[in-house]
Amino acid sequence: MTFRFNHDSSKPLQQRVIFRDNIAEANLFKGRIFIAFMVVILMTVALIYNLYDLQIVKYESFSSRSNSNRIKIIPIAPPRGLIYDRYGVLLAENQPLYEIEVIPEDIDRGKTVRNTLQELKALLDLPFEDKDIDLLVEKIRVGKKFKPIVVASKLTEEQIAIFSVNQYDFAGFYVQPKLKRYYPFGSTLTHALGYVARINQKDVEQLEKLNKTLNYAATQDIGKQGVEKFYEDILHGTVGYKKVEVDSTGRVARTIEFATPTPGKDIYLTIDINLQKKAQELLGETKGAIVLLDPNNGEILAFASNPSYDPNMFVRGILSSEYNELLNNPDRPLINRVSQGGYAPASTIKPLMTVMGLNEGLITPKTQFFGGPYYSLPGSSHKFRDWRRWGHGWMDVYRAIEISCDTFFYDLAFKAGIDNINKYMGQFGFGKHSGIDLYEESLANLPSKQWKMGRFKQVWVPGDTVPIGIGQGYWSTTLIQLVRAHAILIQHGKNVIPHLAKNYDEMAPKEFMINNPRKKYEPPKETAVEVNNKGYFDVGMKGMYLVINGPEGTGRRAFAGTKYKAAGKSGTAQIITIKQDQHYNASAIAKEHRDNALFVAFAPYEAPKALVGVILENAGGGSKYAAPIARKMLDAYLLDPDHPQIEISDKKAEKKK
């Protein structure tokens, strides 16, 4: 330490002069190295502790974070169940629909996206405007690299063929088949079948409330109307999923697990599509509705509401112009005239009132009544007119129904009183849900004292009761209620639930859609109308038999020469009140104020197989306009030699077993 000299001195001198204590230096070094290695060991312990903390203590947490990084679950939509008619004719199918998608990552970098899209437009003659292309270019630019973007949809087979041949020019563009609902019969069955359309915000809220969001994770369309909506749970199926491993950019690396979706169940309707076509055909240009059902079990074979519309519009996405046209059409095609349209039942309910009168002891089958030109309440000058200006003379209840005498039933209604009418007609199902498997049903109105008080804040007066006797006044019904009431009559009071789907009782949702007035499914009662003597129903039916087969029957002309014995009842419902001193004259009043024509008929009389109800808006007299249509429906069902007798669906079901 003390022997340090100037560095600038010559080398030999320096070497000579500096003494080094090599051992001391080695010891100094050893000490320093020792301390350094103490620090090294401390730092190493810190590293080990940190790794222990990450890999052993916090393993679970990091492991799950690693998994959520890489594992994505991709839901797979189940194919929707198909809908057949009672003979196995396909009414709703899933058609493959072709779309062209682009995966941004795979696009050819040599060309601009815009140019490629222009080429595609030219090649396939796509209806792109510059604005659409701008939008697509932007979508592709901001989109995820591996997430497909739909470029063109609804492509024809021809366009697909052309594209496939030229695919090498369009790197990153792929044809993607998708399943879309298609209704081959178009507008023929719309109001019964309904349709599916894209799930909207309202549906999402509905699904959330019912806890079904998960099952719809991959589903695009949902039943919006008709059977498609009512049996949504059956038709939809159960979602499947694909558990995949993705990389940091979202590209699928491999599939870990695959759970196939459970397809929706197929549904067989009770509809006979040929009969349905016939019904729609018979309605032609007339606003109105036809229902034909089997009164023994409530199976609906025809369910026509006119005018109709093509449900396929809704599936492909209805344009707002198209929708406004439907919405603002004065003929209101969106209304289901079978189950939503409220009409005065008019004289068609006279056989039902008869049952009430007999059971209440107000009349007997032998009671004689003199039918004058009008009926007045005791102490009142108001004239309730009969439809025949000069009256009908003496009659019993059979003739009263046959000729559709109004005064007879004015009198009966007055004697029975509104409470009795409400009780009996309620039992026949008026003012109530028919139980049909549709959400589109209105209750119409079976009036009562409470109803009038609630509605008009007025007391019910006897004058209100009198027109109820002939199905007018405050009374309105839907066609399905009316037909069901007659089915109950035919079944001698046994309950009948009209329905569109076979096995409806098993398939009906136990929990109805939330915005539906029916909150819960209630199993129907066995007996609808309780009477002292089942023969009372026969009196009503006999009256209906005379309507068609009697010498004065209102339906005798329309049903002249049938090969089967039918029974029926006409109805002509006034839309406007005719003043006391005026007579109804169809040609003098506006079309929309003309009478509604109604007719209910069943056949064969001895063992009824078919019950048909017809309502024609503003057509005129029921026996003149509605009766021939009812007859043609019965003819078509009972007499058509080509009518298939074997039910294909049953055969299929047997084969499966």
Added chain:
Amino acid sequence: MMNKFLSLIKNLHVDIPLLIGIVALMCTSIVVLYSATNENIDMTIAQIVRTFIAIFAMLFMASISPKFYARWAYVGYAICTVLLILVLIMGHVGKGAERWLDLGIVRFQPAEFLKLIMPMTIAAFFAKRVLPARFLPCLVAFIMIMFPVALIVLQPDLGTAVLIAVSGCFIIYLAGLNWYLIISGAVIVALYAPIHWFFFMYDYQKQRIFTFLNPESDPLHSGYNIIQSKIAIGSGGMVGKGWLHGTQSHLQFLPESHTDFIFAVYCEEFGFAGFLFLLTLYAAVIARCAYISIHAQNTFERLLSGALTLTFFFYIFVNVGMVSGLLPVVGVPLPMISYGGTSMITLSAAFGIIMAISTHRKKQQY
């Protein structure tokens, strides 16, 4: 010519225990790299080729007498400093930092050479002085260290600058720098740090510190790397997910998986057990180097091999600390394991120097 080459082989200056440790690390590197490069065979082969070059460089360095290093250290130091100035003037831009000097055929980083030359120079400086070193020579040595380091910081390449500064400072420490000076130096650094933060740090460097302090604050951007790295390590558990089965790396959630973050790949696939195995390999190499340092014959050799050994550990600590979230993210590869030739060749050369120190021994005079 041929004869000369054969005699070179015969007279290889190899320290067998150290060689075994290093080759074991190299083999581990290739195994992990194959997985970390997503089973990219081309990159793996490239790395194998580099490994052979590195072994060759090591043998070459080992064959040179330590006296040669002591004699030529200053010249090397001067050349490197000049090159660093050149890089600053006409350096090529790579990853936003000017580090590479393009010589037409070879592109290289002068800073890389300095990793070896810096400790050599400072060791040579102290070798001519009596130890323990007094204040003035220590100050001179410190200035010699900080001048080129400042040039590297300007590139800017903070990681390399720190590593080089540290390798030089280790020599000063080993040369016997007074403990009072060490402590007061530490105090000065602590006081200077805030000044540096506010006046001399680039935003991206500040961001790295922020990210280090709270990576979850910005999980998708600056915090992403460290979060994904910790997930990779943590999800490895005790025995790991198995070779080639690391999901974080194979599905590319882990950034720079084959370079700076290869440790995360290794820990994901081989777990805590694998980590302890790797640590044992490193410990064996370091222990052997420490043994050689202690038994070195003169001050220059002692200081140089001791500093190189400590620097090697420092590399490991910085990388592992960074990848496992103990230290902020700085661009330091995992020594002997990460992909890339430069780091591996430099380190191998350093081991070559240590081998030279171990093998070029005069007959002991008793």
